[in-house]
Amino acid sequence: MSFAVTIDGPAAAGKSTTARGVASRLGFLYVDTGALYRAIALKVQQGGIPPDDRDAVERLARETQVALSGAPDHPRVWLDGAEVSDEIRTPAVSELSSRLAAQPAVRRRLIEIQRALRDRGPLVAEGRDLGTVVFPDAEIKVYLDADLDTRARRRFRERERLGLPMTLDEVRDELERRDARDRGRSESPLAVPEGARVLDTSGMTVADQIEAVLAVVASHPAFPAGPGCPGGRADDPVRERSEGGAGD
Ligand code: DC
Secondary structure, eight states: OOOEEEEEOSTTSSHHHHHHHHHHHHTOEEEEHHHHHHHHHHHHHHTTOOTTOHHHHHHHHHHOOEEEESOTTSOEEEETTEEOTTGGGSHHHHHHHHHHTTSHHHHHHHHHHHHHHGGGSOEEEEESSIIIIIOTTOSEEEEEEOOHHHHHHHHHHHHHHTTOOOOHHHHHHHHHHHHHHHHHOSSSOOOOOTTOEEEEOTTOOHHHHHHHHHHHHHTSTTOSOSTTOOSOOOSSHHHHTOSOOOOO
16 A cells, blocks of 8 residues: 555645645655546536436446546646546536535545555545545645635635636635535545644745645655655655656
């Protein structure tokens, strides 16, 4: 079983940027599990399927192929063989993915896909239930959080860059609504995993966040992990392993 780093937390807490930076520095696979929920949501949206029709959603989830590829600095998301990396980032897909993520059948299908990725080598996986449900035996568990205003500002700027303008208030409302749903659902709710290192990123830069997680990883006795881990432990294990991406 490969060395696993899990990063959980609410929306826009800095999970993706941090996980990508850490995966890139370590040469680990980067796994964006939210992208899988988003890809299913995109298909439900495109098919005009009512999200509350659990049987139809279950059928769709079972029949759908979703996959992740690419290095951490250029991750790509695939839905039934077509790339959907950009289409899954709209506010409507964000909302729908959170609604569908409460359905046990959707989670079952996607957890199966996520667990299979562990056989591909050491990884950094981010989402809502990585340390609690998907990889409860992960070597390193991190929970990233930040106050709502900080998270709203971050997501607002990101949406601007993507050409998806919304007001700051709308973004804040969206995050609040999604967080409440992601925390309150009965199936794998967002929660701090037992044994997780909790980091509040409100006042932190991206570089600080990445360094903080790398320091936790480097202090683990099993780091570096077994086969598939590039480089070896040197005086500065983190620096030694800073080359290369996760690949496909
Ligand atoms: O991380 P994200 O914002 O891209 O995730 C989109 C939605 O998917 C999120 O609101 C809840 C759901 N999700 C989940 O339930 N479990 C995960 N491991 C990842 C995402």
